[in-house]
Amino acid sequence: MSDKPFLRMDNIHKSFGEIIVSAGVTLEIEEGEIHSLLGENGAGKSVLMSILCGILKPNSGQIIYRGKPLNIGSPREAIQQKIGMVHQHFMLVPNLTVAENYVLGQGSPLRLIRNMNEVHARIRDMSERYGLDVQPDAVVEDLSVGEQQRVEILKVLFHGCDLLILDEPTAVLTPQETDRLLDLMRGLVNDGKTVIFISHKLDEVMRASDRISVMRDCRVVHTTQVSDTSPRELARLMVGRDVLMELPHSPCEPGDTVLSVEGLSCRNELGLPALRDINLQVRKGEIVGIAGVSGNGQTELALALSGLLPVDAGRIELAGRDITGLSPTEINALSFAHVPEDRHKMGILMPMSLAENAILERYDQPPFMARGLLQRQKIAAHTRDLIARFRVKTRDENEPISNLSGGNQQKLVVARELARNPDFLLVSQLTRGIDIGAIEFILQEMLKQREAGRGILLISTELEELFAICDRILVISHGEILGEVPPDRDRLEEVGLLMAGKKADQKDMAAVGH
Amino acid sequence: MTQVEQGGRGDAASRPYFRMGRILTGTATAIALPAAAVAIALLCGAVLLTLNGFNGTDVINVMLLGVFQDMRSVSEILLKATPLILIGTGLCVAFRCKMWNIGAEGQLYAGAVAATLVGVSFEGLSPWLYVPAVMIAGALGGAFWGGIAGYLKVRFHASEIVTTIMLNYIALITTSYLVTGPMKDAGAAYPQSARLLRESWLPALFTGMRVHIGIVIALVLALALYVFLYRSSAGYAMRVVGINPHAARYAGIKPGRNMISAMCISGGMAGLAGAIEIAGITHRLYQTISPGYGFEAIAVALLAGNNPLGAIASGGLFAVLRSGAELMQINSQVPQVLVLVIQGIVILSVVAFAAFRWRPGRKS
Known part of the structure; x- marks a missing residue:
């Protein structure tokens, strides 16, 4: 490490009232490196970067940037210092074009309107240089999430930056888009930029970085060269204990078929074909995974199974009973539970309390309802039970669920669904947007359910999660199941090929559907 | 960051109520906010009056004290509060279900027409049957009128904001037609219906005063809708x-089913308010039986944070202001336009406070 680092954040303290969000953080960044900040949700990564960008002011501590103390009070000053940040939630105006977004708030509006052609030319130029594929006249709301992110990155470069901060950029990306982003980061560094990459995904951090700083409890606990560490060590540093990336479990002893899907086809909400001739079975005591790049029919599969999307053709059987075409109300009454892929859109009611969320599908069933009235004591007791069993971090059952972290919200959803004692559990994107501690806990819980003889269909874009707990993995691409792979890490590449839409050999295909 | 940070107290009213303490904070906020909004509005009103050459504080004093000067004045306030509380609490239900019912005025008229039809028709019926029959007719009339908008929304995705406003016109103009034509009292010079049969009238609460049991109905139903x-x-x-x-x-x-139900409940409450106006005060159907209660009740519900208990308080406050405005006009020679301006200020400050309450909850 050189004597004069490019950037040094020294003993940064920050608190909001009694809540400490940065407890004496010291971080050194060298010029021209990709430096990853790794940590669970709430470890203080985003706060630290907000301080660096002038969005938050530290209570104490010093920032040395290019050998001089850095004292900035606003994001605008950060831009002047050539520090740029791409936020987790994009800061773009959806109904303006890319170019209009770029000139927004930059100097005199009159002058900029005159120079719009120049702006367009510059955007095209830069886009080509970094291989970003950004069209200056595209309207932001028409772009996919991945495209919007490239627009954000180019915006920061457009405003001129030497230090680029990416806050959880891969959270919204498909695996291919992630690969592309990691390549782009490397390209930027080769071009002389410095990148700070915030993530809680170990594999990406290992692949992308030069150096890694691990944050825990609002401190940097360790900084290391990527070559000197391993995912296992990083995971341990992140959570302060060993994370079982390999969750030990007994061999699968499947029982009767609990879910059987034959020739299922359906269209998405826009009326376009989304699923083609899906065949699969889930037996009691097994976890079947559906792997795939997001947007390949997983959403529709979950909706169709739970009665939320009309079925064009095929047959769905739950424990031998034909449930094709039943309404969600009717399916809910059966031994079926569903953890939806987007908990904010479907799984929880943000302004409501944990207690009110805990009874979502059973609000009109005893013991939670009697004579038309909600039985508040019973609901509260039930919720407290779920909170205790799943170690949901909350004040009490009356706290609005919006106050909870994503991991704790998801724990409550999983707890609620499991409390229905279902024979069959449909689980979508179980660990999306939640921290590693909660991921491990929830995956362990899935394994317990499997031991208890339940059949689980786990739809996920996270291969790590699928390989950790599944007994069989089916790969979906363009609405078709292309093959089945056992959860053997040596065959990861095979899954990757199938996800990319490459059909397996005939002999592998024979295994599909069993 | 841990999830220590809590939302502001203003959020309390939109939160669940699983404990007595929560009800108290929720309801306390629901009462405190309207009070603050009105205080600010009165202050602005006083300044405005002073600028126009009146003694602002005196006028406001007269207005505030005057409305409470004797039982008769209180009775008049309760009369005005009754429809505002009824409609306001009904709108709380619709708004909680995100049905933006702007049609309470029309639903009130639909209820009034239905109530009148029943109230003039059944001679010799016991009051114990007749009064409830008129009330139920009014509620059903309003529920039907509200339900139309709900059905159109669910079946054809027609914006309930637009359809309820259109249905207002249909209801008001139909009422005018009915009282000048088919339902017109044969002997009367003015457009009005025949008089309701005496057995269908709402009994007075105290002898010698106009206030009737409608206010009791309103309070009981507000409580019932809170429980609901x-x-x-x-x-x-x-x-x-x-x-x-x-x-x-x-x-x-x-x-869909819940959206239609919510529209029927809020329409039913407005229709009931119409029936109560007819059976309690006018005893006849006129072209204009409501001075815009259906619209004012929107502000009542919003100020109450869509909490039916809060709507009792905010409905009461709007009734006080309405009575005060009348007094101001009579006693202080303040021109009517100025009274309207002050009413406007009240509504604006109400909206401002409602917006304050509706700040989206912060995430930790």
Whole structure:
């Protein structure tokens, strides 16, 4: 490490009232490196970067940037210092074009309107240089999430930056888009930029970085060269204990078929074909995974199974009973539970309390309802039970669920669904947007359910999660199941090929559907 | 960051009520906010009056003290509060289900017409049967009128804001037609219906005063709707639909059915208010039986944070202001336009406070 680092954040303290969000953080960044900040949700990564960008002011501590103390009070000053940040939630105006977004708030509006052609030319130029594929006249709301992110990155470069901060950029990306982003980061560094990459995904951090700083409890606990560490060590540093990336479990002893899907086809909400001739079975005591790049029919599969999307053709059987075409109300009454892929859109009611969320599908069933009235004591007791069993971090059952972290919200959803004692559990994107501690806990819980003889269909874009707990993995691409792979890490590449839409050999295909 | 940070107290009213303490904070906020809004509005009013050459503080004093000067004045306030509380609490239910019912005025008229039809028709019926029959007719009339907008929304995705406003015109103009034509009292010079049969009139609360048992009905129903929204499973389903229709469908709750029900409940409350105006005060159907209660009640519900208990307080406050405005006009020679301006200021400050309450909850 050189004597004069490019950037040094020294003993940064920050608190909001009694809540400490940065407890004496010291971080050194060298010029021209990709430096990853790794940590669970709430470890203080985003706060630290907000301080660096002038969005938050530290209570104490010093920032040395290019050998001089850095004292900035606003994001605008950060831009002047050539520090740029791409936020987790994009800061773009959806109904303006890319170019209009770029000139927004930059100097005199009159002058900029005159120079719009120049702006367009510059955007095209830069886009080509970094291989970003950004069209200056595209309207932001028409772009996919991945495209919007490239627009954000180019915006920061457009405003001129030497230090680029990416806050959880891969959270919204498909695996291919992630690969592309990691390549782009490397390209930027080769071009002389410095990148700070915030993530809680170990594999990406290992692949992308030069150096890694691990944050825990609002401190940097360790900084290391990527070559000197391993995912296992990083995971341990992140959570302060060993994370079982390999969750030990007994061999699968499947029982009767609990879910059987034959020739299922359906269209998405826009009326376009989304699923083609899906065949699969889930037996009691097994976890079947559906792997795939997001947007390949997983959403529709979950909706169709739970009665939320009309079925064009095929047959769905739950424990031998034909449930094709039943309404969600009717399916809910059966031994079926569903953890939806987007908990904010479907799984929880943000302004409501944990207690009110805990009874979502059973609000009109005893013991939670009697004579038309909600039985508040019973609901509260039930919720407290779920909170205790799943170690949901909350004040009490009356706290609005919006106050909870994503991991704790998801724990409550999983707890609620499991409390229905279902024979069959449909689980979508179980660990999306939640921290590693909660991921491990929830995956362990899935394994317990499997031991208890339940059949689980786990739809996920996270291969790590699928390989950790599944007994069989089916790969979906363009609405078709292309093959089945056992959860053997040596065959990861095979899954990757199938996800990319490459059909397996005939002999592998024979295994599909069993 | 840990999730220590809590939302502001202003959020309390939009939160669940699973404990007595919560009800108290929720309801206290629901009362404190309207009070603050009115105080600010009166202050602005006083300044405005002073600028126009009146003694502002005196006028406001006269208005505030005057409305409470004797039992008769209080009786008049209660008369005005009755429809505002009824309609306001009904709108709380619709708004909680995210049905923006702007049509309470029309639903009130629909209820008044239905109540009048029943009230003039059945001679010799006992008051014990007749009064409830008129009330039920009014509620059904309003519920039908509100239900139309609900059905159009669910079946054809027609914006309920637009349809309810259109239905207002239909109801008002139909009422005018009825009292000048088919339902016109044969002997009368003015457009009015025949008089309701005496057995169908709402009994007075105290002898010698106009206030009738309508206010009791309003208070009981406000309480009932509070229990419905926050304690019953049907009310829970309606709130779930209002918060997130996707989650509702996932949970097996049918959004459409709940949206129509919410419109029927709020329409029914407005229709009941119409029936109470007819059976309690006018005893006849006129072209203009409501001075815009259906619109004012929107502000009543918003100020109450869509909490039926809060709507009792905010409905009462709007009634006080209405009475005060009348007094101001009579006693202080303040021109009517200025009274309207002050009313406007009240509504504006109400909206401002409602916006303050509706600040989206912060995430930790």
